[in-house]
Amino acid sequence: MQMTLRTAIAEGLHRLPTPAHALLPPAQRADLRHRLGRYYPWEQGFDLAPPILRAGEASGPPDFVGVGVPLAGAAWWYRMVVDHPGVSCREDVPMGRHYLAHFCTTRFGEEEAERYHGWFPRRAGTITGEWTPGYLGCPWVAPLLAVAAPDARLLVILRDPVERLRLQLARSAADRSDHIGEHIADAVDRGFYAEQLRRLLQFFPVEQVLILQYEQCVADPDGRLAATYRFLGLDDGHRPVIPRRPDGGTSPPAPVLDRDTRSRLVDIYASDVADLATLVPGLDLSLWPASAG
Amino acid sequence: MLPKVDGGRLSRCVALWHPDWMRPPSVARAAFRGLSPRTRSAVLHRIGRFAPWEDGFDLSPPAPAPGEVTGPPDFVGIGVQKGGTSWWYELIADHPGVWARDDIHKERHYFDHLGTVPFGDDDVHRYWGWFPRREGTITGEWTPDYLGYPWVAPLLARTAPDARLLVLLRDPVERFRSGLSFRLSMGAADTEATAADAVRQGFYARALHRVLRYFPADRIRVLQYEQCARDPGGELAATYRFLGLPDHRPRGLRHPVNVSGGKLPIDPGARQRLVDLYASDVADLVALFPTIDVSLWPNFAAHEG
Numbered sequence: 001m002q003m004t005l006r007t008a009i010a011e012g013l014h015r016l017p018t019p020a021h022a023l024l025p026p027a028q029r030a031d032l033r034h035r036l037g038r039y040y041p042w043e044q045g046f047d048l049a050p051p052i053l054r055a056g057e058a059s060g061p062p063d064f065v066g067v068g069v070p071l072a073g074a075a076w077w078y079r080m081v082v083d084h085p086g087v088s089c090r091e092d093v094p095m096g097r098h099y100l101a102h103f104c105t106t107r108f109g110e111e112e113a114e115r116y117h118g119w120f121p122r123r124a125g126t127i128t129g130e131w132t133p134g135y136l137g138c139p140w141v142a143p144l145l146a147v148a149a150p151d152a153r154l155l156v157i158l159r160d161p162v163e164r165l166r167l168q169l170a171r172s173a174a175d176r177s178d179h180i181g182e183h184i185a186d187a188v189d190r191g192f193y194a195e196q197l198r199r200l201l202q203f204f205p206v207e208q209v210l211i212l213q214y215e216q217c218v219a220d221p222d223g224r225l226a227a228t229y230r231f232l233g234l235d236d237g238h239r240p241v242i243p244r245r246p247d248g249g250t251s252p253p254a255p256v257l258d259r260d261t262r263s264r265l266v267d268i269y270a271s272d273v274a275d276l277a278t279l280v281p282g283l284d285l286s287l288w289p290a291s292a293g
Numbered sequence: 294m295l296p297k298v299d300g301g302r303l304s305r306c307v308a309l310w311h312p313d314w315m316r317p318p319s320v321a322r323a324a325f326r327g328l329s330p331r332t333r334s335a336v337l338h339r340i341g342r343f344a345p346w347e348d349g350f351d352l353s354p355p356a357p358a359p360g361e362v363t364g365p366p367d368f369v370g371i372g373v374q375k376g377g378t379s380w381w382y383e384l385i386a387d388h389p390g391v392w393a394r395d396d397i398h399k400e401r402h403y404f405d406h407l408g409t410v411p412f413g414d415d416d417v418h419r420y421w422g423w424f425p426r427r428e429g430t431i432t433g434e435w436t437p438d439y440l441g442y443p444w445v446a447p448l449l450a451r452t453a454p455d456a457r458l459l460v461l462l463r464d465p466v467e468r469f470r471s472g473l474s475f476r477l478s479m480g481a482a483d484t485e486a487t488a489a490d491a492v493r494q495g496f497y498a499r500a501l502h503r504v505l506r507y508f509p510a511d512r513i514r515v516l517q518y519e520q521c522a523r524d525p526g527g528e529l530a531a532t533y534r535f536l537g538l539p540d541h542r543p544r545g546l547r548h549p550v551n552v553s554g555g556k557l558p559i560d561p562g563a564r565q566r567l568v569d570l571y572a573s574d575v576a577d578l579v580a581l582f583p584t585i586d587v588s589l590w591p592n593f594a595a596h597e598g
Contacts, residue, residue: 027335030482042486043482044483098485101485102485103563104492105488105557106560108562134485134489138489139493140563178334178348179346179476180347180405180406181402181404181405182481184405184408184442184444185408185441185443188442189443261411261412264412265409
């Protein structure tokens with residue numbers, strides 16, 4: 001009885017208009033959501049059971065997996081990839097499955113790998129995949145991916161690390177009150193691209209990974225998209241109707257960094273950016289003025 | 294805007310946060326402890342009380358007591374979370390040559406807040422204010438999070454260039470299990486980001502390389518929790534010597550605090566994946582600091598040599 005009442009209250013609060021929601025601190029909002037059994041795919045508690053196959057669909061390992069990075073246009077690029085007629089994409093399945101990120105401390109065997117495959121329904125003659133930008137920052141994911149989808153082609157889209165950091169700071173400003181250092185450290189660490197890529201490359205040959213630069217994608221979307229299609233084994237003549245520019249989304253404005261702060265951050269990233277340039281021959285550092293020394 | 298916490302109220306702010314230091318009557322205390330960590334912090338924040346690692350914490354230093362002077366810290370412990378640092382700090386603070394005020398948290402967390410904002414001379418002096426000491430004594434802090442924050446070493450080199458640095462390490466897989474379990478018990482969201490943070494904190498060599506760009510190796514003492522637990526007297530004597538202190542025999546030598554706590558259960562396969570993930574960093578660590586005895590880290594002993 002008590003639980004029913006609590007659930008009813010929680011349901012009522014959850015349905016309040018957004019401004020009323022905003023009165024609750026983020027942690028309490030999350031508690032409320034969890035009480036209703038609602039979890040985001042990146043939260044422990046999310047139901048990992050795959051979606052039910054529709055008529056004419058089969059499931060199997062993903063043909064491609066985008067593994068990075070957050071706030072670098074991955075959602076924009078994914079939409080253009082799945083717009084291709086040779087790609088299956090169900091609207092009710094999230095772009096980022098986050099599946100592999102759940103197995104940091106738990107068993108991952110054949111059963112778990114098969115369940116992962118269930119998350120990739122596709123029509124005959126098409127390919128399919130996912131893009132979880134947070135995978136690259138979860139060091140335990142690469143070995144799991146190598147087991148569950150050894151033949152998948154991997155996609156990574158990178159963006160000027162200081163710019164990316166600035167965007168994440170804006171995004172996390174609301175919920176970083178509990179441990180400010182940890183939130184900033186997460187934002188900083190996800191910008192050490194070379195370090196994270198080197199870990200990935202211990203499990204996948206470099207030919208199996210396409211590393212895109214967000215700024216190049218913005219400057220030459222058709223060219224980079226054709227290259228992406230070719231990398232995925234798709235006909236590169238397709239031209240999607242999606243805008244050739246990422247929309248800004250509803251992100252809060254990113255903080256302006258003063259010169260001193262910026263130069264401290266550039267120092268933090270300098271050696272990783274230099275390493276990245278050796279790892280990714282096509283990287284155009286002139287497009288990353290924010291991180292140039 | 295929430296009210297600022299003044300120096301006098303600071304101790305109570307810390308006290309309320311730290312269960313062992315709480316002062317209210319036991320009934321109120323028990324009731325408060327019965328609340329979930331998230332509700333506890335919501336209550337405390339509403340009345341303007343923040344822990345040093347929280348966004349709303351007031352970085353203004355406490356007022357020095359009569360006879361105290363302030364200045365840069367003589368030592369700064371920079372790592373690691375769940376490595377036994379509270380135990381070791383208390384042993385250091387027990388030395389008559391060390392000044393440590395009960396009302397100031399061992400973990401100042403000062404630099405946590407300053408990674409992405411301007412940092413000037415005012416910030417340097419404000420940090421010094423956090424280190425009151427009597428003439429003829431030394432003082433310092435131990436914020437285990439610093440090692441994992443890439444922006445701290447350069448700020449610390451600017452603020453306390455002559456400080457001696459202490460790092461207390463522990464088997465990275467065991468540290469990860471304690472660390473994640475601790476963060477979740479403190480109300481952190483159970484997400485992949487929280488797990489990723491706990492994993493990243495175990496790449497010790499990677500983090501120490503960064504510190505070594507700003508501090509010479511002979512100014513850093515890397516201790517190993519497992520060695521301290523096995524031979525506390527010997528390791529403590531070495532720590533005192535490193536800090537320039539004469540030998541001393543404290544009370545309660547063999548009682549690590551805060552280390553055991555809960556440890557997250559882990560699947561054997563997942564453990565092996567973490568061991569593989571850390572193996573090259575551990576090898577790098579031993580090359581960097583040969584006093585690390587890998588045989589005390591059974592997860593990694595097989596990887597040695």
